[in-house]
Amino acid sequence: MRKLLALALFLTSATIFAQGTLTGTVIDSETDGPLPGATVMVVGTTRGTNTDFDGNFSLNVRQNTGTLRVSFIGYKTKEVPFTIADGGTEDLGDIILVADDNALSEIVVTSYSLAIDRKTPVAVSTIKAEEIETKLGNQEFPEILNSTPSVYVTKGGGGFGDAQMRMRGFSSDNIAVMINGVPVNDMENGAVYWSNWAGLSDVTRTMQVQRGLGAAKVAVPSIGGTVNIVTKTTDAEKGGNVMASTGNDGYQKFGATVSTGLMDNGWAATVSASKTSGERFADGLQFEGYNYFLSVAKKINEDHELSFTMFGAPQRHGQRETQYTIEDYERSDRGIKFNGDWGYLNGQVVNIQDNYYHKPQISLNHYWNISDNTELSTSAYVSFGTGGGGGYAGDANLRSVNSSYRSAPYEPINLDLVVAENVANGIDGSGTIFYNSVNNHNWYGILSTLSTRITDDIELMTGLDLRYYKGEHYQEVKDLLGGQYWADDSNANDPTYLARTGDKINYYNDGIVLWQGVFAQAEYSKDDFSAFLALSGSNTSNKRIDYFTYEDSDPMQETDFENFLGFMAKGGANYNITDNHNVFANIGYFERAPDFDAVFPNNENIVNPDAVNEKIFSIEAGYGFRSPNLRVDLNLYRTQWLDKTQVQSIVVVPEDPNEEEQQYFGNLLGVDALHQGVELEFEYRPWEILTIDGMFSYGDWRWSNDVLDVQFFDENQDPIEEVDLFIEDTPVGNQPQTSMALGVNAEVLPRTFLRGNFNYFSRMYAQYDPSSRNDEDIEFTDPWEVPDYGIFDVGLTHNFSFGAFDATINANVFNLLDTQYISDATDGTRRVEYVDANGQDRVRLVSNAQNASVYYGFGRTYTVGMKINF
Numbered sequence: 013m014r015k016l017l018a019l020a021l022f023l024t025s026a027t028i029f030a031q032g033t034l035t036g037t038v039i040d041s042e043t044d045g046p047l048p049g050a051t052v053m054v055v056g057t058t059r060g061t062n063t064d065f066d067g068n069f070s071l072n073v074r075q076n077t078g079t080l081r082v083s084f085i086g087y088k089t090k091e092v093p094f095t096i097a098d099g100g101t102e103d104l105g106d107i108i109l110v111a112d113d114n115a116l117s118e119i120v121v122t123s124y125s126l127a128i129d130r131k132t133p134v135a136v137s138t139i140k141a142e143e144i145e146t147k148l149g150n151q152e153f154p155e156i157l158n159s160t161p162s163v164y165v166t167k168g169g170g171g172f173g174d175a176q177m178r179m180r181g182f183s184s185d186n187i188a189v190m191i192n193g194v195p196v197n198d199m200e201n202g203a204v205y206w207s208n209w210a211g212l213s214d215v216t217r218t219m220q221v222q223r224g225l226g227a228a229k230v231a232v233p234s235i236g237g238t239v240n241i242v243t244k245t246t247d248a249e250k251g252g253n254v255m256a257s258t259g260n261d262g263y264q265k266f267g268a269t270v271s272t273g274l275m276d277n278g279w280a281a282t283v284s285a286s287k288t289s290g291e292r293f294a295d296g297l298q299f300e301g302y303n304y305f306l307s308v309a310k311k312i313n314e315d316h317e318l319s320f321t322m323f324g325a326p327q328r329h330g331q332r333e334t335q336y337t338i339e340d341y342e343r344s345d346r347g348i349k350f351n352g353d354w355g356y357l358n359g360q361v362v363n364i365q366d367n368y369y370h371k372p373q374i375s376l377n378h379y380w381n382i383s384d385n386t387e388l389s390t391s392a393y394v395s396f397g398t399g400g401g402g403g404y405a406g407d408a409n410l411r412s413v414n415s416s417y418r419s420a421p422y423e424p425i426n427l428d429l430v431v432a433e434n435v436a437n438g439i440d441g442s443g444t445i446f447y448n449s450v451n452n453h454n455w456y457g458i459l460s461t462l463s464t465r466i467t468d469d470i471e472l473m474t475g476l477d478l479r480y481y482k483g484e485h486y487q488e489v490k491d492l493l494g495g496q497y498w499a500d501d502s503n504a505n506d507p508t509y510l511a512r513t514g515d516k517i518n519y520y521n522d523g524i525v526l527w528q529g530v531f532a533q534a535e536y537s538k539d540d541f542s543a544f545l546a547l548s549g550s551n552t553s554n555k556r557i558d559y560f561t562y563e564d565s566d567p568m569q570e571t572d573f574e575n576f577l578g579f580m581a582k583g584g585a586n587y588n589i590t591d592n593h594n595v596f597a598n599i600g601y602f603e604r605a606p607d608f609d610a611v612f613p614n615n616e617n618i619v620n621p622d623a624v625n626e627k628i629f630s631i632e633a634g635y636g637f638r639s640p641n642l643r644v645d646l647n648l649y650r651t652q653w654l655d656k657t658q659v660q661s662i663v664v665v666p667e668d669p670n671e672e673e674q675q676y677f678g679n680l681l682g683v684d685a686l687h688q689g690v691e692l693e694f695e696y697r698p699w700e701i702l703t704i705d706g707m708f709s710y711g712d713w714r715w716s717n718d719v720l721d722v723q724f725f726d727e728n729q730d731p732i733e734e735v736d737l738f739i740e741d742t743p744v745g746n747q748p749q750t751s752m753a754l755g756v757n758a759e760v761l762p763r764t765f766l767r768g769n770f771n772y773f774s775r776m777y778a779q780y781d782p783s784s785r786n787d788e789d790i791e792f793t794d795p796w797e798v799p800d801y802g803i804f805d806v807g808l809t810h811n812f813s814f815g816a817f818d819a820t821i822n823a824n825v826f827n828l829l830d831t832q833y834i835s836d837a838t839d840g841t842r843r844v845e846y847v848d849a850n851g852q853d854r855v856r857l858v859s860n861a862q863n864a865s866v867y868y869g870f871g872r873t874y875t876v877g878m879k880i881n882f
Contacts, residue, residue, distance in 0.1 A: 032096045036104035038067045038082055047109060048129065050084040055091065057763070059700075064129075066591060070640045072700030074762070082107050125193055125228040125240055126220055131542045133584035133596035135223040135634055135647040137161070137693060141244070144213050146809050147767070149824040149875035150259045150290075153206055153213050154239070158771055159753040160221050161647070161691035161709035166835040169332035169867060170292050170351075171367065172299035173207020176836070178747040180223060180651065181687045181713035182236030185607070188228065189239045192321065193459065194375060194393050199481035199525040200608040208371040208397075209241075211303020211325045214267060215284050217244045223691070224632050224649055225582050225600045235628050235653060243305065243323070244282060249273050255286075257822075257877025263290035265877070267303070278311040293870040294332055295346055296354030296363060296424070301327030315381040324372030330354060330363035331401070334411050335838055335865035344413075344422040348832060348868035352413055355425025357493075362427055364410055364446075369399030390460040397453040402490055405518075406444030408433070431494035441510070442495025447517065453483040469538040477529035477550070486520040489513050503560045519615065520560045523608055526553035526573070540588035548580045552605035556612045571617045576605035578625060597633040604628070627654040643695045650688040652716075683782070684716040685744065701759040708752050713744040715782070735786045745780055745795050745839065748773035763811040772802040778864050780839035789855065796840070796859040801833035803869075816882070823876040827869070835869035 038050040046067025053060035054073055063069045071080075076096060083089040087109040096102040127136040137160045148156050152175035157163045162181075168174040177184050185202030188195060191212070197204055219241050222228070226238035250273030256266040267286025274280045284305040291298050302325065309319040332351040344350035353364040375393035382388060404410055408430050414421045417429050434442045461475035489498055489511050497510040500517040511517050531548035553573040562569040584598030603625040611623045630651040637644040689711035696704045719737040743749070755769040777795040785792045807824040840863025844856045 032073065032098065032100040032102065034069075034071045034073055034080065034094055034096065034102050034104060036069060036092075037106050038063045038069070038084070039106045039108045040087075041108050041110045047084050047087075050082060050109070053081045053083075055079040055081050064638060080104070082109065084109055125190065125226075125238075126242070127222055127227040130588055130594050130636060130638065131537065131586055132227045133542070133544070133586040133598050133634075134225060134227050135161075135632060135645070135649070135691060136227075137221045137223075139219040139221070141217050144216055144219065145879075146765075146822055147769070147805075147807060147824065148213055149257075149807075149826065150263050150265075150873065151826065153209060156213075156219070157221055157239075159705075159707060159755060159769060161693050161707045162223055162689065162711060162751070163221065164747045164751065164773070164776075166867070167870065168836065169335075170294040170870065171207075171297050171331040172288075172292065172301060172329035173205070173210045173327060174329075174331060174367075175206045177204070177206075177239075179221075179236035180649070180689065181711055181744045181747055181749070183746070186235040187237055187239060188226070188234035189241070190228065191241045191373065192243055192375065192391075193240075194373070194391060194457070195479075196373070196395075199453075199455065199479065199527070200483055200523050202607060205369070205371075207301075207325070207327055207329065207367060208369060209325060210301050210327060211267075211286055211288065212241065212243070212305075212323065214269065214286055214303060215243045215282075215305045215323070216241055218242045223647070224651070225584075225598055225630055235630075235651065243307070243321070244271075251882055253879050253881045255877060255879040257875050259290070259875035260873045261291040261293060263875065264288070269305075274311075280309045282307045292330075293873055294349045295351040296361060297330045297332065297351065298361060298363075299327065299329030301325060301329070317379040319377040319379075320375070321377070322372060322374045324370060326370035328368040329366065330361075331365040331367055332867075333365040335836070335867055336413070337840075337863070337865060338834075338861055340413055340422070341866075341868060346422070348871065350422060352411060352422070352425075355410075355417075355427045357427035357431070363402065364404055364425065366402040367399070368401075369397065371395055371397040371399075386462070386464040388460065388462050390458065392458045394457075395453075395455040397451070397455070399452070400448050400450040402446060402448050404444060404446050406442065408444040410444075427493065434493050434495035437495060439496065441497045441499050442492045445489055445493055445495065445498050446491040447487045448490045449485075449487050451483060451485055453481060455482075456480045469536055471535045471537075472532070473535070474532040475530070477527070477531065479525075479527040481523075481525040481527075483523040483525075485523065486516045487518040489515050489517060504563045504566075505560075516560075518560075520558075521615070522557040522559075524553075524555040524557070524573075525608060527551075528553075541585070543583070543585035545583040546580070548602075550578045550605075552576045552578065554605075554608055554611045556608075556617050558617050561616060568617050571612070571619065574611050574619055574623075576611075576623075576625060578602065578604045592637055592639055594636045594638075595634065596636075597631075599631045601627075601629045624655050626656055628652070629654070641697045645691075645693045647691040648689075649691070651686070653685040653687065654682075656683040656685060682717070683719055683739075685714065686716050687711065687713040687744070689713075689749075703757045704755070705757075706752070706754040709750070711749040713747075713749060715739040715742050715744065719782075736788060737782055738785045738788065738792060739782045742782075742785070742792075743777045743794060745777040746836070748776040748798075750774040765809045767807045767809075769805045769807075770802060771805075772800070774800040776837075778837035778839035778859065780859075784841075791854060791856040793856065793858055796837065796861060796864045798834050798837050798866075801831060801869075803831055803833070804828050818881045820879045820881075821876075822879070823874070825872065825874045827872050830872040832871070833869050834866045836867040838865045840864045 038047045040047050048063055048067060050063045051060060052069045052071055061069050061071045078094060080092045080094060081089060090107060090109055092104055092107055094102055127134050139156055144156055152167055154165045154175050154177045158165050163179050165175055165177045168176045179187050184204045189197055189204045221239055223237040228238050250271060252270035254268045258264050265286060265288040269284035271282040272280055286303045289300040305323040307321045311317050332353050334353055341348055341350055355362055373395045375391050377391045380388040408417060409415050410417055410425050417425050419426060430444050437443055457479040459477050461473055463473045465471050492513055497512055500509045500511050501507045502518050503509050529548060529550040533544055533546040535544045553575050555571055555573045557570045580602035582600030584596060586594060586596040588594040605625060606623045611620055613620050632647060632649040634647040691709045693707040718740045721734045752772040757765060757767040760766045776798040780795045805826045806828050810821045812819055839859050841857040841859050842863050844858050846854055848854045
């Protein structure tokens, strides 16, 4: 029976694989021009392709007769029957699509921020929904970008949603992230917390990475690049799906999505929800997260459409905050899974460090077709963030691997011992407590873009980007751990405060940030040449209110708004030399306001008089090749970062052991860096059943200069001393400066795909503190270079039908070879004294593996799941 089944499968495969090729061109009925990016699918199968820049397509089919479905957003879908002989080629000619007056437009502001192939002159990589759905598994959402040039994403400490992303050597606070055109970077520090968007992968239609200046027209200047996430909104067809998956360490996820499609009354809606839970690869990282998404749209008339979107991802998860030495991991029985930031209380797992947050984002979008040449797109949005992260304070030393609160070194913490101590203290209060660091915020914004076509070749876009943000920051007592109170003297209005559970302690302040931005862009496009010029200006206003440091009657409790003007100017051009070759270049300069903490250092209402705008100059050039079977992109870039916002602290140890250590703060003025490199990306499809893709990127990212005469201040802002920092030509840490990837995706049987992907990272230097390099009599070596490593992932996707349903089984194994590697590292140094060739006593600080603190990446993990479409 098995032999007969195998023979049947072989004969079926041989028959199907023997068919021919369909070609054609998709044309816009109104402009009589090509429609690039149109979808061409064989009805009843998952086989399809997209049209190229000239509207052409070529599709291998595995049946002699059938029907092609050709679709494009805003146009009526067209079905074209075909008949083809074995091994033949059938040209279907021009396929003309007519605008659908009853279709809802893509009512998201991102339509003005997405790059178009062979037209927009930027370095760009696009990840489609299918790739996210099949390859992501239980990885962090941005990890899908690790095969993109100059992008490096790690799991950080390994907690759910704790991913860290870097691009071209810049951290996440220098990478603009937008969801449906709305910026989501924290307004105070620019950070992106991926746990807030952990479930967004379920409804993502496309994820576009624009490295460098990018194509975003809103006033969101980013140094490293822009990540633009576009969700499945009202363009979804009628239907839905249910899904479930499981994986290592108790991972479970299940959810459902339903879409009405466009109904006869002009309404359309999509709703999605899911739950994810389990543990993580490292110890003590339990998590539970939910995701919800709702999109409702209404076509009011021929000129007006409305769309309402709401999504969020409430979650709670344990964290691993502490990095350990390689020796510590080796000594632990848990190896690279070791996490010292958790323990047991009354037999239950308790995290010393955890995170809980819910940040729903709600937007109302309006599209107005003012005339045949002019349209207005507006998005009003609001976000309410509530939550924070837990930690501990007090006498107990809980983080040390040799803590007396562990039954043995490297064992989980016995928190019952802490409770016993607190109970013994009696009326003297708790000696150690758990606290929550709360960071709530309210964020309101409006983003509006007016687009008008001045001539057939020139389009002008202008717009507003207005935001209001108020962040509320305080610590509260989470658990007294058996004690009666916590003595806290940090509140100037009540210095003898005895705090109970839920009471505020340590600090309590608000940060208010206002943003007023305007932008304009002119685009020229004719024949094979396109160009743009963009200008934007912004004013950032910062205010701080401190309820603990200052008495209520003190006028210092609330500052005035501190304003910083910024601007951006950028331009670029693309030229399609032939149907296969194109070149592009762009150049830009912008100034942006310093971060909130640079304006108000030391957590006080004293304005930093030396806070200045950061200045960025970037230039880039690229080449592209396109053919039916091969796509190649080559980019060169050079970015100068001047007056980088850098507020550093130093700890001074007094000679008298009876005196306390002092922490001083300084604003590093004139810190410059140079980031330059080359990027290569390709996709090759020798046959319809096989796709090979890959990338290579090489960066040279270094600090450009020493910084002399840095003035440091004490906690009262009194000047203490001047320090010189010797960082010239030191490489930037925390991202591999060389990376490579190679992937293969093959249809091994009809509707069954096998894939493999290999990522290789090299030349990554440990993160380090520039302020530690402050003695001219000491020779500093480069930060420790983390060992090179490569990761091999494999996956399998099988599509099948039963009854009226289509279904997919999807499986992934990440780090198949169980490679042990270091994903993140913080530099440590060893002091070496020696005599130089001139007989002089010298001191060298050597960075090495023994002194570095690291996170190991995850070992072998897996997921397997099923989705049923209806």
